[in-house]
Amino acid sequence: MSDLNVGRTTAKEYHRSHEPIVWSLFGAGGMVVAFLMPAVVIFIGFFLSLGLVDNDAVSFERVIGFASSWWGKCYLAILIIPTLYHVAHRIFHGLHDMHVKGPGSLLAILFYGGSTLLSIFVLYLLWGIG
Amino acid sequence: MNSEHDIPNSSTMRVEVQRYRPELDARPWWQAFDVPYTNDTSVLEALQYIKDELDSSLSFRWSCRMAICGSCGFMINGVPKLGCKSFLRDYGALKIAALDNFPIERDLVADISGFVEKLETVKPYLMREDPSDLDTSVPISRAFNQTPQQLSLYKQFSQCINCGICYAACPQFGRDPEFLGPAALTLAYRYNQDSRDQGKKDRMPLLNAEEGVWGCTFVGYCSEVCPKSVDPAAAINQGKAASAIDYALNLVQLGGDK
């Protein structure tokens, strides 16, 4: 790629970034937070907290029935897992923006690794239901 | 000092200009001038008045006076703008400084050589692969027709005048000067989108890099301040989608760059 470096005193090499992996997960999570999260927050935070719905709506039997069905499992996995990557990505880049640096890739491992571990935990919990 | 809307009846304005004379000053400092103005006095004309009538040592870059050469970009009250496209009538007081995020060469002159180098890096010209087009011993004799639809895929992104204002508005470039930045990445995307071009594979390695599209976090201020409404943030983020596809294709060995 020497011809890319006309005028440069030292050759600058460009390496493929692995950002597309986390960016795609971030994007999926952004969609989930925008489309699905408002209903979740309104339901738990307002309908439930303010007593606008019958307590039977969140009875153990009903919720475990929902979480046991394949579509219930799909919904919960889609709701939680991309969201975890979305927030990890944004906090990681936000810290970079604020000049917060960890040694080496520590912050990346912490955030993306953390959301991966939590995602595996969520899948494990869903697997165990029903 | 006058507040923004308290314009005095006498038509002079307090204009503060950032000075930096490398042979004399350790750091930039502010110098104030009172500049007479009328309804159509531009910031560039105010600077020219200062240089002609008040202090001839002031340095700034300018050329066309009509927002096409891209030379007179300054920080005007903290916002990167073209001096020729900004008017004193819209301000109560003025503070003019060199464009942010570039080294200051002298006074209002930013050293944009790194930016110009980045423009070169992305190969901003039509490249052909067909052997018949590569024979330089004969002039190209055929036409490369383009439909209005094909033109519309890149037209907006080709309006760039290389003024560097988007770089002054980009905190990621301010953070890391190696980031190729809004204008260069937009130009790369503009040629990739051109139906007459066959050089995409030479530009993708640049887009794919951390210093390429992935250095952008879609702050979006570049598009807000662009004097030609190019929307570089859109070009870069469409470039991210293209780079992500390239990444996936490369992963399954169907193409893409190494």
Add this chain to the structure above:
Amino acid sequence: MNAPKENNKTLRRPYKVEQKPLWWLDNSYYFRYMIRESTSLIVLIYGLVIVVGLLRLTQGPYMWQGWVETVSSPLMFPLHLLALLAVVYHAYTWFKLAPRIMALRISGKPVSDQKVEWAHWIVMLGVTVACLLVASCGGALL
């Protein structure tokens, strides 16, 4: 950055300004960007609350009831309010940016960003109403 070959005779002494860590306080556009990015902090807390809820669900009716009572207690209300503001602001910014990334075309003609943005809002409202209906009175519907 790479200046031209260093020349001892040069009088050039370009002045470099380092970016401050708090650059985003300098300008309201940057500040709104940071607010957009910070919505993720609240969404993170809310996500963890949901993960804990899932864990409690697997631990049986007693633990589940405890989680339900905790999240619907008045002490948690500020978090819910903050979370609603955060997700709606996130959606507002997301729907503004999404059309510019997609650059949608229908039979070759570009669709205006506003139309795509509004389409996002309509889908979001539809999904929200549907989810709330199913969650509130799903027994009767399903």
